[in-house]
Amino acid sequence: MKLYIYDHCPFCVRARMIFGLRALPLETEILLNDDEETPVSMIGAKQVPILQKADGLFMGESLDIVRYVDELAGKGRLQEEIRPELQAWLDKVGEYGNKLVQPRMVKIGLPEFATREAVKYFVDKKEKNIGNFAANLDKTAKYLARIHADLQELEPLVGDENLGVGGEVSMEDILLFPVLRNLTIVRGIEWPQKVMDYLMWMSEASGVDMYFDRAL
Numbered sequence: 586m587k588l589y590i591y592d593h594c595p596f597c598v599r600a601r602m603i604f605g606l607r608a609l610p611l612e613t614e615i616l617l618n619d620d621e622e623t624p625v626s627m628i629g630a631k632q633v634p635i636l637q638k639a640d641g642l643f644m645g646e647s648l649d650i651v652r653y654v655d656e657l658a659g660k661g662r663l664q665e666e667i668r669p670e671l672q673a674w675l676d677k678v679g680e681y682g683n684k685l686v687q688p689r690m691v692k693i694g695l696p697e698f699a700t701r702e703a704v705k706y707f708v709d710k711k712e713k714n715i716g717n718f719a720a721n722l723d724k725t726a727k728y729l730a731r732i733h734a735d736l737q738e739l740e741p742l743v744g745d746e747n748l749g750v751g752g753e754v755s756m757e758d759i760l761l762f763p764v765l766r767n768l769t770i771v772r773g774i775e776w777p778q779k780v781m782d783y784l785m786w787m788s789e790a791s792g793v794d795m796y797f798d799r800a801l
């Protein structure tokens with residue numbers, strides 16, 4: 586099976602995680618961000634992740650891919666229940682997290698941004714949602730204060746054991762880890778110890794790398 590992704594895409598991380606967590610081999614291909622033709626020819630939409638299944642057919646939608654691969658692995662299904670307080674945390678950080686993350690993603694040499702055209706495509710599209718990238722970078726201190734407060738709130742929701750955020754690996758991890766992983770691109774975040782331990786453990790368990798070494 587082959588997974589078409591962008592490195593920075595949190596929905597793609599969801600799909601990548603299930604392969605690592607279930608110890609299944611995975612081939613990935615990173616598309617250029619302005620390549621519309623390839624994804625549209627596969628699923629009729631300019632969107633990743635896209636899984637090419639063993640039968641050659643294509644599947645979009647990250648959570649459909651997670652459930653499909655989880656079923657195939659035959660090791661029991663991830664529990665689907667999401668604690669309302671965790672969902673509320675994800676919703677809250679979802680309102681501004683991209684203002685910290687997206688302006689930085691185009692600056693670290695990711696393969697989906699290998700051409701000037703691909704960078705421009707991304708910037709033009711995302712600035713329509715979050716506003717000017719440079720202006721958002723200028724407001725880093727403001728958003729850092731906000732994420733620090735929110736990470737303090739997250740810490741008690743992280744289980745004591747390194748077994749997944751809710752005490753066992755579940756759909757909660759599939760939703761949470763990609764968001765935290767993208768935030769590792771932001772230099773200066775002070776990570777609460779339990780959240781940092783969780784990140785390190787889940788990165789190892791899922792085989793998905795982080796951005797700490799390239800943070801800016």
Ligand SMILES: N[C@@H](CCC(=O)N[C@@H](CS)C(=O)NCC(=O)O)C(=O)O
Pocket residue numbers: 591593594595596597618631632633634645646647648710
């Ligand atoms: N509901 C979809 C959302 C996927 C999604 O929004 N992917 C983004 C990348 S993070 C995308 O391909 N956007 C189109 C673009 O960036 O042009 C899923 O869960 O797979």
